[in-house]
Amino acid sequence: MKSNELTRREKDTLEAITLFLDANKYPPSIKEIAAMIDVSSTSTVTRFLVGLEHKGYIERVGSKSRSMRVLQHAS
Numbered sequence: 001m002k003s004n005e006l007t008r009r010e011k012d013t014l015e016a017i018t019l020f021l022d023a024n025k026y027p028p029s030i031k032e033i034a035a036m037i038d039v040s041s042t043s044t045v046t047r048f049l050v051g052l053e054h055k056g057y058i059e060r061v062g063s064k065s066r067s068m069r070v071l072q073h074a075s
Contacts, residue, residue, distance in 0.1 A: 004055045011074045012037045013048040014057055018070055029065040 006014065016036040020028040030042045039045055052058045057074070061067040
C-alpha cells in the first residue's frame with residue numbers, strides 16, 4: 001500500500017465526515033464519527049483522523065473536536 005493510500009476504515013471515516021458536513025454544514029464530533037462508523041473507542045477514531053491528516057485528506061486545528069475540514073475526497 002502506498003503511504004498516502006487510505007485504509008478501508010480511513011475511507012469510512014472520511015465518508016462519514018463528508019456526509020455529516022453536507023447535511024449539517026459543520027463537522028462531526030469524534031463521538032459522532034464513532035457512532036457513524038460503528039466504533040466504540042474514540043481513540044480509534046482519533047487514530048483514523050491522524051492518518052487522514054497525515055495523508056492530506058483533512059486538516060484539523062488544535063485539539064478541538066469539530067475543528068476539521070476536508071481537503072480532498074477519497075478516490
